[in-house]
Amino acid sequence: MASASKKTPYAPQRDRPDVAEERAQFRLRQRRLDIGRLVFVDESGTHPGIGPRRGWSPRGEPLYGPHEPYSRGRHVSMIAALRVDGISALMTTDGGVKTADFLRFVRQRLAPTLEPGDIVCWDNINMHKNAEVVAAVLERGAKVVRLPRYSPDFNPIEAAWAKVKAWIRRAMPTSVSELKKAMRRSLRRIRASDALGWLKYCGYRLP
Known part of the structure; x- marks a missing residue:
């Protein structure tokens, strides 16, 4: 019997x-990687005014709640790094993430957390290939691994974004400052x- 499921x-x-x-x-290499050294980096974002999409109501009765505004206000982005024990670096910024924003994140937030031998994994967008960005990682004795194209399923931080956005929706931030606080608070809630x-779901070998 078929049942409804999320796409x-x-x-x-x-x-x-x-x-x-x-x-x-990559799959051949993936199982040999030391997950204690892996650092997954990615960006995401949303707007003030978002709220929960689901809730509880008595059987047979509709669920009512405040609608999301038609104009959601400024877009706010978050950049984060995920390790085996949780989020190791994070930053929020107004608007979309530009190369200058990403370089600032790598230099000021990510690089200080890196140790020689760490492996920084991210996708193939242009700002991840920027020479200054890559140099800031290599200067710490870490390596850069670009994930295969069109393969978010190899990046466990994609699952983190789904959980973080669900928490942000529950917080129902109505301003940029509230949204940034909700972003930081939600990212810090992620546990080992x-x-x-x-990591296991994405195919990495656990200890």
Whole structure:
């Protein structure tokens, strides 16, 4: 019997032979990586005015609640690094993340947390390839690994964003300052048990 379930996003580009080969090669390498050294970095964002999408009501009765405003206000971005024990670096910024913002995050927030031998993993967008960004990681004795194209399923921080945004919705921030506080508070709530579960789900070998 079929049942309703949430759709899992899938990029059709994964079926291209070149991308499929990248993914296959990464899978061979993935199980050999020391998860204690892995640092996953990514960006996400949202607007003030978001609220919960679900709730409880008596059976057969509709659930009412405040609607989200048509104009949600300024977009706010968050950048974070996820390790096996939780979030190790985070930053919020107004608007979308630009290369200058990302470089500031890497230099001021991420780099001080890195140790020689750490492996920083991120996707293939242009600002992740910026020479100054990469140099700031290498100067700490860490390495950079670019995840295969069209492969968010290899990045456990993608699952973190879903959990963080659910917490932010419950907080119902109505201003930029409230939203930034909710972002930081939500990211800091992530525990080692969360990170381990996401790493396992993405195919990384646990101790």
